Amino acid sequence: MVNAGFSIEDGIARIELQRPEALNAVDMPTKREIIDRVQAYKTDDDVRVVVFQSEGETFCAGGDVKEAREREYALEPFTESWNELFEAMMGLGKPTVARIDGYTLGGGFDLMLHTDIPIAAEDAQLGQPEVGLGIVNHFSPPMLQAKVGLTKTLDMMLTGETISGEEADRRGLVARSVPSEDLDDEVDAVAESLAAKSPRVLRKLKDGIYATAEMSPRAGRSYLEAVSLEAAREDPDYEEGVSAQLEDREPEWE
Template sequence: MTDVNAEFSVADGVARIEIRREAKLNAIDMETKLAMTDRLRDYRDRDDVRVVLFESAGDAFCAGGDLQEVKERDYALEPFTETWDDLFTEMRTMPQPTVAKIDGHTYGGGFDFLLHTDIPVAADDAQIGQPESALGIVNHFSPPELVHRVGLPTTMDLLMTAEPISGERADEIGLVSRSVPADELDAAVESILDALAAKSPRVLKKLKRSIYASAEMSPTAAKSQVEAVSLEAARTDPDYREGVDAQLERRDPEWSS
């Protein structure tokens, strides 16, 4: 692929994907979406990748898709929704946890990107919004996830008015996992990455899968489903014994793959 506006690196268990298109507020073009999707498919089976971080250069996380591409493709929407869907599906189904560092403008596809990240962390002054209604677009990625996460009235407000909210407000309504002062964002994200990279990859994989599966169930069914996964893991995996022994022996656990 050519003209991919992202950089990829792996070190110390963390795969970092940095969007680099500052001149367009890190709007993601189709080539970059395809490259990111392919890279995630590669990461899912790598033992040296324990967590994936999405971040961006400059003062914006992601202004969504590239509107110039929309016009060049005679306003056909399907190619853009299909490439977003492929990326979001890969993010949601990959075994490793994903983290997003949300700063500056986070609009449109960037908003949907946030929704499909396991742990989005925002600067308190970030501007987060869904402007599709102002562009004549009926957004289809956000509504189901938003209703589940923030409730019907807030979903209506965000999607119909298209007015952005701050990172602090996004934290208050449960749209992000936490918000911090902008000058503390890097440190907060690095702390989360360290915590995730130190955990058993097998435990986090089963936990992530169970959480997303149980989100579609009734509370009773969800409890039974997650309990079954937990008991089976304790019987068959070495992590439970190693974790307890390490705690009792006051040492760091040595997780197997």
């Protein structure tokens, strides 16, 4: 049984975790289906943006810990499948958005970190409690250090304590935070804005940003400049975007 729903409408694909009774913990069959869908969305022209969301009042409490015992506590199947999902998301070539509310823990926290634009309710609770399960988390620390620094990373990872969505926004862990009653409208507005952009420009920009994440500022600037100049020469988006603005109309992206 797959505990998730999938839909596509107006260029927006939605992946909804549907296991609220278990705080939307992701079991292996569900994770496998999500991986397959994300990989398929990469070549689906009907998909321009992917939104991760959940049924109920919790985004995701991570993986299903019951499966750990069933698999005789082997950790590799879980880490390998999460890694496959995160690589598929970063290599999707299309923007991803996360709707963060309630508890966002463990693998759910890692999932949030690997979306391009996570949007949190101010009262959401985010954290990495794996230390209490005897697990040495390896997904979050490198990304956390880049976002919040060494001391805050040590604090979050070693204590396992949660922080609010509002605090996560202040630390730069989410793109923005809003009152919980405004969360749906904010997520929809961002997704619709992304769906209206040139898919080709978004792909090249997203790929370029991830490619330059570990470069020096000078090397990253040179890399993206080469991408930008080549796109302006070879793609129709630059001419169409400028023409549309000068002619006071909406651009028509190929």
